[in-house]
Amino acid sequence: MQEGRCNLKLNVEDIDGEHENAPTMAPKPHESLWFPGGDIVLSTNTYLFKVHKDLLALQSSVFRDMFQIPAIDVDADNEQPVEDNGVGITADLYEGLPLVALAGDEGKDVAHLLQAVYYREYYYRDNDKTPIETIISLLLLSNKYDFRHIRNEVTQQLSRLYPKTLAAFDHVDEDGYSDDLFGMSRVYSDYRLLKACHLADIIFLLPRLFYACSGFEVHWIYEEVDEAGGLDPSCLRTLLTGKSKLDLALRAFIASLPDEFRSISCPTCKVGAYVSRLHQQEGSHLSAYKGHALAQSVLNNGCQLCTTEFANRIEDKREEIWEQIPSYYGFPEWEELLERFDETKIQSVLAFDCRVQSSFAWLTARTPRMPAREADAVVGRC
Numbered sequence: 001m002q003e004g005r006c007n008l009k010l011n012v013e014d015i016d017g018e019h020e021n022a023p024t025m026a027p028k029p030h031e032s033l034w035f036p037g038g039d040i041v042l043s044t045n046t047y048l049f050k051v052h053k054d055l056l057a058l059q060s061s062v063f064r065d066m067f068q069i070p071a072i073d074v075d076a077d078n079e080q081p082v083e084d085n086g087v088g089i090t091a092d093l094y095e096g097l098p099l100v101a102l103a104g105d106e107g108k109d110v111a112h113l114l115q116a117v118y119y120r121e122y123y124y125r126d127n128d129k130t131p132i133e134t135i136i137s138l139l140l141l142s143n144k145y146d147f148r149h150i151r152n153e154v155t156q157q158l159s160r161l162y163p164k165t166l167a168a169f170d171h172v173d174e175d176g177y178s179d180d181l182f183g184m185s186r187v188y189s190d191y192r193l194l195k196a197c198h199l200a201d202i203i204f205l206l207p208r209l210f211y212a213c214s215g216f217e218v219h220w221i222y223e224e225v226d227e228a229g230g231l232d233p234s235c236l237r238t239l240l241t242g243k244s245k246l247d248l249a250l251r252a253f254i255a256s257l258p259d260e261f262r263s264i265s266c267p268t269c270k271v272g273a274y275v276s277r278l279h280q281q282e283g284s285h286l287s288a289y290k291g292h293a294l295a296q297s298v299l300n301n302g303c304q305l306c307t308t309e310f311a312n313r314i315e316d317k318r319e320e321i322w323e324q325i326p327s328y329y330g331f332p333e334w335e336e337l338l339e340r341f342d343e344t345k346i347q348s349v350l351a352f353d354c355r356v357q358s359s360f361a362w363l364t365a366r367t368p369r370m371p372a373r374e375a376d377a378v379v380g381r382c
């Protein structure tokens with residue numbers, strides 16, 4: 001098979017913090033993503049993908065826009081462009097088909113994305129055993145190239161696993177927190193997903209992930225961040241700053257419990273009941289302070305009515321803290337987040353169009369082996 005002839009950029013680091021070995025050989029056709037009827041070849045550092053322009057254009061506005069840009073003329077004799085428009089356009093072919101270099105994307109990540117595009121069974125949002133590498137590749141690349149359907153599926157799955165209400169988050173904590181998520185311990189997934197959503201700027205999920213990652217001691221957070229391959233400094237600063245604010249709010253909440261009980265207690269309880277063992281309440285997560293369990297733990301000699309009312313007040317205070325959580329991490333409140341970033345119709349983040357387009361080296365030529373109508377478009381760099 002003919003060798004690819006593309007200039008390649010290597011990714012610096014993947015989301016797991018593992019550096020891929022620099023390839024010493026030209027990229028090879030991918031085993032299951034090399035379709036005989038394909039009309040375009042995508043190249044990465046490790047794989048080539050022979051796929052279909054129409055299918056990519058149908059699912060991705062970025063590819064659709066690329067394909068709509070008029071082609072430049074090329075010299076049929078030497079397969080090189082007749083002119084260079086001065087913005088870095090080069091030309092190349094692979095077996096007569098236009099070749100697009102996805103600069104900066106790892107072959108394995110692009111393979112995950114294209115598998116999801118072509119094979120319906122490859123990814124579905126109810127499967128929480130999908131490997132974390134697949135989830136993160138789909139999240140990052142569907143966002144980068146605006147594969148809207150895939151991006152919506154992944155973000156809806158994450159929204160279910162990191163829900164927007166305290167009650168739902170409690171439910172996740174109760175029912176599944178100790179279970180594996182995406183093929184690894186859930187806490188490991190928490191930090192990797194935070195890193196990915198921060199990179200992809202999936203803002204409506206970020207406060208939930210910051211919150212999920214805040215429920216640990218600082219030295220443990222650093223260990224988990226290292227395990228995830230490090231976080232962007234601004235992301236780590238936001239995490240630690242927000243955790244500090246959350247911890248302060250929880251301390252103030254715990255300290256307020258004796259007065260809170262006094263304000264609601266019946267005459268009998270006001271005399272005979274008391275709150276104790278507050279120093280034993282040390283959780284860094286709201287799930288550690290659920291109303292009924294906490295009331296039972298710290299209230300002594302309370303009547304049933306007062307105990308129930310105390311538990312309700314604790315729940316109210318937990319909700320008050322929950323409402324403040326986005327602000328701890330520098331975000332608007334929950335409702336505004338949801339209005340601005342509708343979970344079911346997440347708007348494409350195209351502010352980085354220039355970044356995306358400049359990552360393409362859009363290589364094309366017209367040769368006797370390929371009809372003129374198939375000669376493809378060129379894309380200038382922003």
Ligand SMILES: [Zn+2]
Nearest residue numbers: 266269303306
């Ligand atoms: Zn009472």
